[in-house]
Amino acid sequence: MSQVDSPRQDYLEWDEYFMGIAILTAQRSKDPNTQVGCVLVDSRFRVVAAGYNGMPWGCADVEMPWGKDAEDPLNDKRTFVCHAEMNAVMNKNCVDLEGCRLYTSLFPCNECAKIVVQSRVKEVIFLNDRDSWQMEASKSLFDRVGITYRQFEPKRKTVTIDFTKQY
Numbered sequence: 001m002s003q004v005d006s007p008r009q010d011y012l013e014w015d016e017y018f019m020g021i022a023i024l025t026a027q028r029s030k031d032p033n034t035q036v037g038c039v040l041v042d043s044r045f046r047v048v049a050a051g052y053n054g055m056p057w058g059c060a061d062v063e064m065p066w067g068k069d070a071e072d073p074l075n076d077k078r079t080f081v082c083h084a085e086m087n088a089v090m091n092k093n094c095v096d097l098e099g100c101r102l103y104t105s106l107f108p109c110n111e112c113a114k115i116v117v118q119s120r121v122k123e124v125i126f127l128n129d130r131d132s133w134q135m136e137a138s139k140s141l142f143d144r145v146g147i148t149y150r151q152f153e154p155k156r157k158t159v160t161i162d163f164t165k166q167y
């Protein structure tokens with residue numbers, strides 16, 4: 001058996017690791033159009049919360065609307081769905097989120113931005129962005145209160161999870 005005395009070089013960097021967890025978390029979402037995952041990380045690089053977009057607790061997914069119906073708000077997912085960021089904050093396993101970093105697969109909307117601000121999160125790292133007034137509002141809010149945000153810049157294109165491999 002060959003022995004090596006140097007550490008692996010191909011390990012995941014922190015950003016890749018946490019964004020990877022956010023993307024994996026998004027895979028839990030039942031939204032047929034957009035799956036969002038969010039992870040909160042403390043100053044000691046510990047994951048303290050994770051969430052994805054989904055219907056409120058106790059709601060049967062099959063009974064809820066999953067489309068966007070401008071005519072009838074009661075038949076519109078936007079009326080009911082809990083956003084990934086809100087779910088992550090609600091599910092945190094620590095007392096408070098002050099100074100945490102938030103990793104998300106989609107830039108937070110204006111409603112989530114308010115929750116992010118009130119939680120005292122210090123930085124937002126996002127994968128995808130949308131050209132919409134909601135995201136513009138979030139950015140203006142973050143700028144006002146000094147929350148920094150940056151787009152995730154992957155050094156690799158893919159991370160493979162192979163359930164058949166021996167780890």
Ligand SMILES: O=c1ccn([C@H]2C[C@H](O)[C@@H](COP(=O)(O)O)O2)c(=O)[nH]1
Binds near residue numbers: 083106107108
């Ligand atoms: O900050 C956000 C913004 C959106 N989401 C969720 C809400 C919806 O389930 C989808 C967006 O659906 P579209 O059909 O692409 O409009 O994303 C979120 O979790 N966080």
Ligand SMILES: [Zn+2]
Binds near residue numbers: 084085
């Ligand atoms: Zn939102």
